[in-house]
Amino acid sequence: MFYFFYCNMAVQKPSTPRGTRDFGPKEAAGRKYIFSTIEEVFRIYGYAPVETPAMENLSTLLGKYGEEGDKLLFKILNSGDYLSGVQENEMSSPDPGKLALKIAEKGLRYDLTVPFARYIVQHRHEINFPFKRYQIQPVWRADRPQRGRYREFYQCDADVIGSNSLLNEVELIHIIKEVFSRLSIRISVKINNRKILAGIAGAIGCPDKMTDITVAIDKIDKTGLEKVIMELRNKGLSEDSLEKLKPVLEFAGNVNEKINFLRAMLKDSENGLKGLDEIETILRYFTSTDNSINIEPDLTLARGLDYYTGAIIEVKALDVEIGSICGGGRYDDLTGIFGMEDVSGVGISFGADRIYDVMEQLSLFPPDVSGGVKLMFINFGTVEADYCMKILRRLHEYRISAEIYPDPVKLKKQMAYANKKDVEYVALAGEEEIKEGMITLKDMKNGEQNRFPADELPDRLMKK
């Protein structure tokens, strides 16, 4: 049965599936640099690593990302005879969605948050709360691929579970500052609070339309005020409500004026006032004890994700138009969907793929992040190679990246290889060098050449 495919192989031009990518040495090295930078910051802030499987039971994933999200889940065909439990009539009048649930019980994770919620509930008795965990793993979405949107991409998440303290929000904003400062990316950080959005929905007379208002406001940057109002009118908001909402969206004063304006508007909303207190506490921290970060409260910031209930954070790069490169917020009932109530959490997620694009566009990668190598020995034949191998061993003891060209081919070919691989130094040892215990070192940048005792090589390279 599979033989047909095998025979076809010779004519088949191999490729990756649509929306997925290979990463060659340079890209992979750049990505590893981003991951390890983020990971080290997470670590020094006291976050511990967790990893979950790529596959989750579909029952864990379905219903968590809205109807649209369910459609974007990659489902994995049951192994073995996947049709065994399917009735004949289900096969002959097939409803693709219903049949899918019968023949596919597992799916690829869509984000890191739901698997983490599942992890918390499953391991609740082993976990040391408040639990600070980070997780850097790929996720998969059957989205229509387009520029900057892939079907496989990485998320880099840090969350604190089981603490209501706003210190967590403050620490997460510090992590954001630290990561992007290490990567040399200039950013703007916007914050808002879902409680304020809920308060506004109440104050304009439609507390049940909070989600619609949030989703509509989220688009204000892209579509403008008029379209947002139109969308909300279609969702059933009255003209009276819309008139009350407009001044909120148009208000142009400074931070304090905005907060005072809202404090008056939300005076009857306990929740709304709490949201204002929370945002003020966070802002006060960054104005009084630490003004290295410029945080802007933005009442139109909504972020689409439904599960946020408190602070919302969004980070954009200042020097590249690319959408948000990091975001997050507080959610008060993430684990409720798995039957564990009253666990508050707050987290952020870095978009490594977009960060890569920003760094590539602005040429921010340090020169040594290239997947290259420090030194290569030229291979002139067995005797010379044996001599070089001994020196090579010593370089490796010093943890200097170095290799010997494996075949004794023409010098020109070996030099071309070294050039292409961003080798910094080439080392040569011919008959004469071997007799005298010397080595000749060539600097590939400026072409300078030096001959000295081979023993000195590790020290000389360490200094460069």
Added chain:
Amino acid sequence: MFYFFYCNMAVQKPSTPRGTRDFGPKEAAGRKYIFSTIEEVFRIYGYAPVETPAMENLSTLLGKYGEEGDKLLFKILNSGDYLSGVQENEMSSPDPGKLALKIAEKGLRYDLTVPFARYIVQHRHEINFPFKRYQIQPVWRADRPQRGRYREFYQCDADVIGSNSLLNEVELIHIIKEVFSRLSIRISVKINNRKILAGIAGAIGCPDKMTDITVAIDKIDKTGLEKVIMELRNKGLSEDSLEKLKPVLEFAGNVNEKINFLRAMLKDSENGLKGLDEIETILRYFTSTDNSINIEPDLTLARGLDYYTGAIIEVKALDVEIGSICGGGRYDDLTGIFGMEDVSGVGISFGADRIYDVMEQLSLFPPDVSGGVKLMFINFGTVEADYCMKILRRLHEYRISAEIYPDPVKLKKQMAYANKKDVEYVALAGEEEIKEGMITLKDMKNGEQNRFPADELPDRLMKK
């Protein structure tokens, strides 16, 4: 349609799919330590990183791992209306395998080798040959889960493509030595050569039975000589051939005697003699210029994988019974299946999951690999927390891992958290300390407590 599932959620006990695992802080930290150790060694030996997508087109994967392997591939249901191209009669008399190919065009990668072969062919014009790449990524197999065998596990591969030189084999054996020496795992390294196995198959009169002989010999350690002979008899080897094969399998002399015995037996096999030359060249290197590694030639070493054509390498842990923890070999035609001929490669693969088990059993993880944190500030309230946050900022500048307990709860609760998290030091600042700019530091191991100017904290911790 999905609503039914959502409602069921409350009663559902969340779990990972069969054969997959979560990794909590301690395990994840241990795994990261293994990956980064292997990765650093790959890097200093001049290998550059490559990453390929988790999903491959099924046409890339099918037919590459034998009929058994095809069955063990995880197939991904096409997204959208996956039934649209399926005829009614295909649905009503379903052949599960045939239908699967219609409704699933992608699969999860089964190993890193075939995706890498696909990568080479696809990117042949950008690649700098000889191409030394490493790749550390998970793979998935729908195997029956059992102790030590998982459906998702990591492979850590290094390969050189486009060079016939035996120096590559030598360097890879050095990498093996270096990795396990850094991880403090004592190992035995066995090598053999498929050309010798081919030569033997020829010399005993059944050159076409090379694969059967290889597969059977591969089991000799587990089942013993008698069963191997029986299996080969069933595969159609004549009694004459079996009589000629026995002395090879039973031969008990030292390395040189073994090689001399084979040189006589394979005197008419050009390929067999070449295999002997290759194994001798590698052994000579390690006896003459570098005897830090004890390599044992083992003529019964066959390794199941079909694509090996030259050297075969297998590594076992000396102090734990667990099967091979690293293996590899030379393959002369890996990319041929994708229409690119005559590209020789040689590679090794570390089994990170088994290596983790070995290190866990022998308690080989260094004490600082625990996902823990160096210091935690006790939180006594807003004023104290603000004071500590400033010191915390400085510790982070020194890249010391440190955190503050987020909530001002009872001291006992905060200390219990610190204990469970393997925090090394706890720092306290009350009214008095704040007035005098001091900090009190408690060593969690011996309970020692010291009070000193807060400014000195980073330096004192750096020294510890």
